[in-house]
Amino acid sequence: MKTLISSDVRLLANLIQEGKVVIFPTETVYGIGASTKNEAACLRVYEIKGRPKDNPLIAHFHSIESIEEVCTLSEIGKKLLEKFSPGPLTLILPKKDKSLFPKDLETLAVRIPKNPEIREWIRLTGGPVSAPSANLSGRPSLTKLADVVRYFDGKVEGILIAEEPSYGIESTVVSLVGEHPSLLRPGSIESEELKTLLPDLVVPNPFESSPTLSMSSVPLSPGTKYKHYAPSAQVILASTEEFIYSLETGFDSKDTAWIGFSFSQKALNGKLAQNTEKTSTKEEEGFSEFDHFSIVSTNEEYASKLYAFFESCDLSKIQTIICEAPKLGQGWEGLRNRLEKAALKK
Ligand code: TXA
Numbered sequence: 001m002k003t004l005i006s007s008d009v010r011l012l013a014n015l016i017q018e019g020k021v022v023i024f025p026t027e028t029v030y031g032i033g034a035s036t037k038n039e040a041a042c043l044r045v046y047e048i049k050g051r052p053k054d055n056p057l058i059a060h061f062h063s064i065e066s067i068e069e070v071c072t073l074s075e076i077g078k079k080l081l082e083k084f085s086p087g088p089l090t091l092i093l094p095k096k097d098k099s100l101f102p103k104d105l106e107t108l109a110v111r112i113p114k115n116p117e118i119r120e121w122i123r124l125t126g127g128p129v130s131a132p133s134a135n136l137s138g139r140p141s142l143t144k145l146a147d148v149v150r151y152f153d154g155k156v157e158g159i160l161i162a163e164e165p166s167y168g169i170e171s172t173v174v175s176l177v178g179e180h181p182s183l184l185r186p187g188s189i190e191s192e193e194l195k196t197l198l199p200d201l202v203v204p205n206p207f208e209s210s211p212t213l214s215m216s217s218v219p220l221s222p223g224t225k226y227k228h229y230a231p232s233a234q235v236i237l238a239s240t241e242e243f244i245y246s247l248e249t250g251f252d253s254k255d256t257a258w259i260g261f262s263f264s265q266k267a268l269n270g271k272l273a274q275n276t277e278k279t280s281t282k283e284e285e286g287f288s289e290f291d292h293f294s295i296v297s298t299n300e301e302y303a304s305k306l307y308a309f310f311e312s313c314d315l316s317k318i319q320t321i322i323c324e325a326p327k328l329g330q331g332w333e334g335l336r337n338r339l340e341k342a343a344l345k346k
């Protein structure tokens, strides 16, 4: 199959109208989309990803009004969308238009992506566009065009080129259909922010508690029987002390990578000393190993780099990725959740 890789929103909107599958960037991660009005096209998305059929898709809209046309939007639902959309918030709402995918569900997950170009593309498709994250089921979501092309060129009809994702982790999912609103998936919009509008928001305990992370006892997220967001390499969550210790003792290792806030001058000095003893080509090799060390300064930067780092580690056949625990505070909730999921034992 020939994949049209283009920034022409019109051409790529036409593909969706014709019942084809198109990958597009959002502010969170890339999505793999089909028309919500076309069941067969949506089912193809499941096939391409290898996604279990019982996991429904998010419908992406260009405006609050277009959501109201097909879903019942309560006063509070509207307030949430006005405050957090366009942006990384997905709401589960009662569905009015029963013909929309998935037909057998009374509810629809809705979200308005932040990038105006993407909203224009959705508008041109006639909308909405149903899309899970663009990744093979179980693997980390993708945040770089190059990775998307590597996995999906020849498997989908189109790839839309636009601004790359910046948040790096998937949207916060909030259900408004039960007796109380509940947080189904943590993300960049955090439960504390949501509680300003939803004081009775139900937040599963492990999402907000803060047990100290340790290499030996990685706490499990709720309901995560299945491995998600995980690279092939084994991910280890480490406290700052453990992270620094592992750098100082293992920085020579060719099959280990690190991502976190802390750095050890001792480890770097050891590395540099080694390299100066080598020939120039060896030196280059030595320095390329620094690609397997990613230093971040905020939780947000950590989240934005995480999945692409996982991808590059797998490409270089890294066996173990040591991740420093995120800092308590802004950005902690969603990042911590993704790291825990990635670290679940295989
Ligand atoms: O940031 C994101 O949300 C990205 C971009 C592409 O928008 N999408 C994404 O989709 O992460 P996906 O399919 O990987 O995750 C959607 C989540 C799943 O956990 C799914 O179970 C849940 O939303 N979901 C979808 N429809 C639902 C519904 N009607 N009721 C409950 N949960 C639903």
Ligand code: MG
Pocket: 132, 133, 141, 170
């Ligand atoms: Mg996903």
